[in-house]
Amino acid sequence: MFRAILADIDGGAESLSEIDIGRVCRRFGISPPDRQVRRRDRNGVSRYTDCEWRLPDGRVVVLEIDGAFHMEAEHWAADMTRQRGLVIDGCIVLRCSNLELRRQPEAVVRDLLALGVGGRGAERAS
Numbered sequence: 001m002f003r004a005i006l007a008d009i010d011g012g013a014e015s016l017s018e019i020d021i022g023r024v025c026r027r028f029g030i031s032p033p034d035r036q037v038r039r040r041d042r043n044g045v046s047r048y049t050d051c052e053w054r055l056p057d058g059r060v061v062v063l064e065i066d067g068a069f070h071m072e073a074e075h076w077a078a079d080m081t082r083q084r085g086l087v088i089d090g091c092i093v094l095r096c097s098n099l100e101l102r103r104q105p106e107a108v109v110r111d112l113l114a115l116g117v118g119g120r121g122a123e124r125a126s
Contacts, residue, residue, distance in 0.1 A: 020065075020098065020101050020102055020105075021033065021035075021050075021051055021063070021065060021101065024101065024105040024108065024109065025119065027105070028105070028106075028109045028119075029119045030109065030112060030113075030117055030118070030119040031053065031117070031118060031119040033051035033052055033053050033063065034051070034052045034053070034054075035050065035051055035052075036048045036049070036050070037049045037052045039085075039086075039089075041082070041085045042085060042088075047082050047085070049062045049064065049086070050062075050063060050064050050065050051063040051064075051065070052091075053112075053117045055115075055116045055117070056116075057116075059090070059091075059092060059116075060090070060091045060092065061091070061092045061094065061112065061115050061116070061117055062086055062091045062092065062093045062094070063094050063095075063096065063108070063112070064079070064083070064093065064094070064095045064096075065095075065096055065097070065098055065101055066079070066095055066096070066097050066098065067097075067098045083095075092115055094108075094111055094112070094115070096108045
């Protein structure tokens with residue numbers, strides 16, 4: 001487990017939730033995402049996404065994992081602004097809470113699979 005956590009940190013995880021997504025990907029056989037991807041918005045501001053998968057057809061699926069601080073008005077407003085920019089750039093944006101990812105990971109996995117995020121094919125999220 002310790003080695004898996006270190007691998008997640010080496011792969012760009014910067015929070016417990018981002019470590020959790022690594023564990024979920026391994027459990028369900030989904031390819032690990034690119035984490036903390038730096039993007040510039042239309043105003044040149046650097047913004048980072050939690051998780052990204054590039055699909056074979058070129059589309060990009062972004063998963064944002066929201067913790068409690070995302071519920072604060074200031075963070076919520078910034079999240080909405082960032083999401084609009086990602087959608088305008090053609091990304092598919094999914095959001096989940098860190099609680100959902102820990103307690104009901106199969107629901108998040110079902111949505112990722114429905115969008116075409118694939119992998120090695122371990123456990124099914126049905």
